[in-house]
């Protein structure tokens with residue numbers, strides 16, 4: 001029986017991940033900010049949910065205590081998924097440090113504040129799998145979302161170092177580089193054929209957490225696409241409006 005904690009559990013993708021784990025007989029601690037959404041998700045998942053913890057994860061001073069509470073409720077943590085995120089308003093982050101800081105806090109500082117105690121706890125256990133939601137937006141700065149992209153790119157780099165530190169310790173670290181997914185985060189975005197659905201993305205995340213570690217593009221077709229996007233020289237990139245435009 002797997003014991004799983006999910007931070008940002010009410011995210012559309014994380015809720016699908018939680019549901020998959022519940023169906024497999026896992027025990028879950030769900031951490032989220034919105035008590036109504038948390039209660040609704042817990043009701044849907046039934047006995048699989050050992051506890052819900054209500055927390056604004058921007059309050060990084062609470063992170064270590066939250067991790068300890070999750071461990072107390074589960075006994076041990078086999079899988080921890082850090083899923084919360086905030087796209088924010090790119091134009092606002094260009095005008096206001098307060099707006100930029102919010103995006104950097106939710107997408108970078110908050111995850112790191114959780115990963116420090118989670119990594120140390122799993123290292124002491126000698127096992128565990130840390131999964132974190134990053135983004136293809138972290139691979140190339142674009143006018144459309146570069147504040148969010150900077151946070152996710154730095155998070156990806158942090159995870160690369162953490163994975164290397166924990167290599168051989170029994171603790172696995174996985175980075176999910178998601179492409180666009182049809183969720184509340186992208187509700188106002190015009191959809192195209194490259195958009196994935198939350199259930200499909202959740203299926204791939206759970207399969208990956210079960211069998212592998214390391215970096216996964218989700219869906220997998222983003223690996224070759226990002227290979228090209230990363231490699232484009234800047235003068236060419238600037239001419240491609242669908243990439244360099246707002």
Ligand SMILES: NC(=O)c1ccc[n+]([C@@H]2O[C@H](COP(=O)([O-])OP(=O)(O)OC[C@H]3O[C@@H](n4cnc5c(N)ncnc54)[C@H](OP(=O)(O)O)[C@@H]3O)[C@@H](O)[C@H]2O)c1
Pocket residue numbers: 008009010011012013014032033034037055056057058059083084085086087106133134135136177178179180181182183184185186
């Ligand atoms: N959707 C995409 O296209 C896409 C692409 C690449 C990466 N991602 C990443 O995938 C992850 C899941 O996103 P999603 O698409 O499932 O979006 P979502 O449904 O909008 O979920 C975002 C979640 O983050 C939570 N959250 C934000 N700030 C928080 C805070 N301070 N404290 C606690 N919870 C907080 C939100 O809580 P509330 O419910 O209380 O608002 C919400 O549950 C995120 O890390 C996102 O950056 C998404």
